Amino acid sequence: MDSRTADKTPVETPAEALAQPKDGRSLRELAIRYGFLSLLVGLIVFFSLATRGFTSPQAAVFILQSVSITGILALGVTATLVVGGFDLSIGSIATSSMMAAAYVMVVLEQNALVAVLVCLAIGALVGLINGLIICYMRVPDLLATLGMMFLLIGLQRIPTEGRSIATGMTLPDGSTAEGTFSQAFLALGRHRFDLFIENLVPASVVVLIVLAILIWFFLEYTRFGRMMYAVGSNARAAEFAGAPVKAYRIWAYVISGVFASIGGILLAARLGRGDIASGNNLLLDAVAAALIGFAVLGAAKPNAFGTAIGALFVGVLLQGLTMMNVPYYTQDFVKGAVLVIALIFTFALLGRNAR
């Protein structure tokens, strides 16, 4: 599906750009609206010409897979951005739930379903606590979730005394962990569905797409999503219109926590162990994707579609650069530069437009 877009859109976009001004839109409005999408299309065209194999279905799926976990976290954090908050704890919620999944299966020897439920419960609970601290203790969102981030990074190491979790590991009491990752759980990270080609689409990509559509529909088309935007834009007006503002805020953090824990489940399923060292970049990558999303279609506000495109943009860029043999250690620099440019794009162009 991704390769089809790559073939089709570059032909269409310039034609659209030429057709638009008769509606009385200025060039700058066009740039604000379609600038980032054109840039994405341009990148895809550039990489398909500059490298071999970039446009294959396998490469497209690989890109989607590489952004699936950060994308899911980014969609969650989008919910908190919508209500005017922020969630810095998503990265550590994801790694905590990865460790929890491993612990439940390897040490406690439970099945996949229990592991998944425990992870989701952790995400919801942490999100709930975040929301309660922010709404009722009046701790600013950044500080509350930063504190929660530290707490979780520490907490996830305590049960195993700081060691990664894998079958056969030695437990603190001297015994050996006998449990294994169940096959059903591992399938979440490794199973591939057929789509035209056999074994093409990984389960994590399917999860990403389903969640993206869900949260997009929720934010854009349900009254709850609308009220969340109202809370983020003018909380007092929302309150005076009869909205339970605090409840909406808390729900946003619960959504964020649950999405982050789903990301953690997929991470555990992909790695097949509870790796204490993984997931370092999750928070920054996810936040970058959500903020890049501000620039998509000139939204200038958090939105699910933009977040998905933002995650895709980063994935395309990194995959393309890797295929062009650009060294891996430049990746963070490239991501940072894209984020800064996207933010300038959003706030400079749109700020002037709004006046």
Add this chain to the structure above:
Amino acid sequence: MGDNAIFRIAGLTKAFGPNAVLRGVGLDLRAGEVTVLMGANGAGKSTLVKVMSGVHRADRGMMMLGDKPFSPATPAEAMRAGVVTVHQNINDGVVGALDVASNLVLDRLNGAGSGFFFNPRKVRREAREVAERMGLGIDLSAEVTDLPLADRQMVAIARAMAHEPQVMILDEPTSSLSSNEAERLFALIERLRARGVAILYISHRMSDIRRLADRIVSLRDGAIVGQFDEKPLDYEGAVNAMLGQNLGLHSIDARAAGAPVFSVRDLRIAPGAKPLSMELGAGEVVAVTGLVGVGKTRLAETLFGIHTPLAGSMRLDGRAYAPKTPASAVRDGVFLVAKDRASTGIVPEFNIYENMSLPFLPRFSNMSVTRRRAERQTAREQIADLKIVCRSERDDLATLSGGNQQKVTVARWLTQPSRLLILDEPFQGVDIAARHDIAAKLRESAGDRATLVFLTELDEALETADRILVMSENTIVGEHRNADVDMDRLLAEVAGQRLEPAGSV
């Protein structure tokens, strides 16, 4: 004429994109005179002020200060040249995190010649000078965030006056001041006038204008359409010029109340306040008037469930009514158009129809999915009903003028039938035409609900209501049917006096 004009504007034009906002403005300001600029919302007043104060550059035309051309590139340059502006939005004028003294000398802190180090003693000494010269009775060590809005405004004005300006522009400076404070401001303005400063005073308030104006200039559609400087000033002429039609001051036909809808018994809304009672009937519009700070907003918000009354009871349609939150008030059919639309009303990121459907989204959705077609249909009806000027119901709120934004926030609560509709200062920052549209719509739609409007301006109450209640010190002190109002008694009640007739309000 014109020989003592110290500030001249000729042929000034300014357009934002395709919108020509100023179309050749010509204006003289004379030393030692207060020139009042009147204009409906969207006439170009704010833009004119911004060009004069260096925020925007004019496209064409010229400005002269004394005999030198004046075209400031920044507000700081305009200020140094001697043209000082006090903006409408009070919080643009003060820095909340600093104390009053620092605020008073703020622009000296970064002017040329100020040292690198901050000298608190020098700041306090200079601030004390400024405060004394301006008769500012505010504790200099107080934090600005702790001050009421009115005091913040006084601080901003005092600082602007400390520059010894030649020209001073005041953009609706009294819109959030009580009459007492406004009186202090007028005293300052008179002092400046006596010193020979040319003052441009922008206001909607007739009482201000009658009090201060030496001349009146009417702005309409980006051009000056009338200048009035012959005494006695022709106020009605100025209003008509600004509106381009004859609205006049019409008295209304006071209606009698229908069946009782809402009643309040012995309600105490603040510690130490006397209990208040009232009864509102179907179809009548009741105004509550009184000075700023007498508890009008407190009462409005208590009826809407934002505050809990200390004592007393309320009944709606014969049943006990005790809302705990705005949500429960809305469920019971009590709606509030809250004061200060920017902070309590509009959602700036939403368009018109999204703003209108905000409180009633459950009714505009099907299985929680919003029904945009129904929202837009309702919005279109309200736009037509209230004569909201916009391109379509999908316009962003930010693109509308203040009066039209206010119409949207009122319309929001008219989309669904209510039992009691409360409006707190619905005419704040709204031009006269929009005010008439809103008032007419309120009266026309009054139907079988009770309507309660809180208004500081007596003119507005007389123009809108069937019955007028007067508040003072958190309780109701008087009641008048709007047919044969005893103005002396009414004014005395407003002023908080029992018997002696009040001189002015």
